[in-house]
Every structure is written in C-alpha cells, then in structure tokens.
Amino acid sequence: MSKIPSHVFQSLHVAELSKFLLGKLLCTQIDGVLTSGKIVETEAYEGRIDKASHAYGGRFTNRTSTLYEAGGIAYIYLCYGIHNLFNVVSAPEGTPHAILIRGIEPLTGIDVMMKRRGMSQLKPSLTAGPGALSKALGLSRAHNGIHLTGDEVWLEDSGIQLSPDEIVAAPRIGVDYAAEHAQWPYRYYILRNPFVSKPHL
DNA sequence: AACATGATAAACT
DNA sequence: GTTTATCATGTTC
Secondary structure (H helix, E strand, C coil), X not given: CEECCHHHHHHCCHHHHHHHHCCCEEEEEECCEEEEEEEEEEEEEEHHHCCCCCCHHXXXXXXXXXXXXXXXXXXXXXXXXXXXXXXXXXXCCCCCEEEEEEEEEEEECHHHHHHHHCCCCCCHHHCECHHHHHHHHCCCHXXXXXXXXXXXXXXXXXXXXXXXXXXXXXXXXXXXXXXXXXXXXCEEEECCCCCCCCCCC
C-alpha cells in the first residue's frame, strides 16, 4: 500500500482524476482509530467555469479560499446545516477544482464507523452518500484544508485496476440549480457497486 | 433565501 | 418493495 503523492492531484485534470480515484482507498486515523474504505463514487467540480462549483466565476470567499490552494488537500464544508461533505482539492494553486467523494465501500474499522453512524447492522447506507461517509470516517470541517499526504487523512493506491466498462459516467446529483451544467457527465461510479449513493441504472 | 443531503413516514404497487 | 413528501439544521452570501 502506498500513499498517493500530491503531484498526482495537481497534474491530472479534475475529470481524469475523478476516474482515477475510483478503486483507491480513503483512509483516516482520527483519535488514534484507523478507518478506511474503497472509493466507489466521485463527482468533478470544475472551478471557475462550472456553475455547480462553489468557485464558479472565480468566486473567492472565506469558505472557498481552500479550493484555490494547491491540489492534494481536503475541502470540507457544511451542507444543509447538517452534513460535512468531503472533497479532494485538485489542480495547481490558483485553480479551484475539486472532487466530491460520494460513496465508499467500508474496509477497515467497520465497527467504529457503525458506532459513529449509530447503526447496529452493516448496510450500504453506512457509507453510501457524501454526508454519510464523512460521518463514518470521522471527518468534519475541523479537517478542512488538511494535507492528504499526512497521518490523519490520506489516500492510498489499492492496486485495484478497474476496466473502463466498470466505470459509469453520468450527470451529477443535486445540482439542478446549475442549469445546463447540471447535465455534464461529471459523476463517476463503479458499475453495480452497492455503496454507490443513488441511481445505479 | 439558498444550499453538492439523509432519515423517516406515509402512500402507493 | 418502491416512490414521494417532508423536515432537520446552520453557514454562506
């Protein structure tokens, strides 16, 4: 197992990186407890030119400032007042691209994740969905801006090689407000994986 | 006022 | 079993 180094997040285009991250491992060691899962669903947000992005049109605020930093850190923000959504910041400094992780397949520390989620049975809803997986992994806004090559939150190459026909591209979820950009096929997921958040088709 | 969601309940088939 | 409705919740702009 090897951590994915920062230059990967800065050199691949956000759409390519979103596909690359499928099958990789998202790991956290928080309060000394290791939890991890295989990434099965991602969405690309293409910074300035993407109406669905918080940085559309180059919007720069206290919240979005994290997006403009160099790729390889976390962007975690509060959604609907309840959910902490985890994104991987990509591209070089100054380009506010990011990838929302929408689903993982739990691997390590499943008991801890169920405890964090208040669940007694292992079901897909444990980590299917961006708010759900953040909670399971113990991620919150306290980790906004954290480097993904550190000892608390990181990504690993699992050695899993997906074939192209296992990867589905589709419109993104919950971004109807972005008008025509909502149709961009920037959502990627692993075919028939039960930890994908919504419509499998 | 809007928002990159999740859990639940009630009404279907 | 499945679809549809509703609400909780708080930060951002």
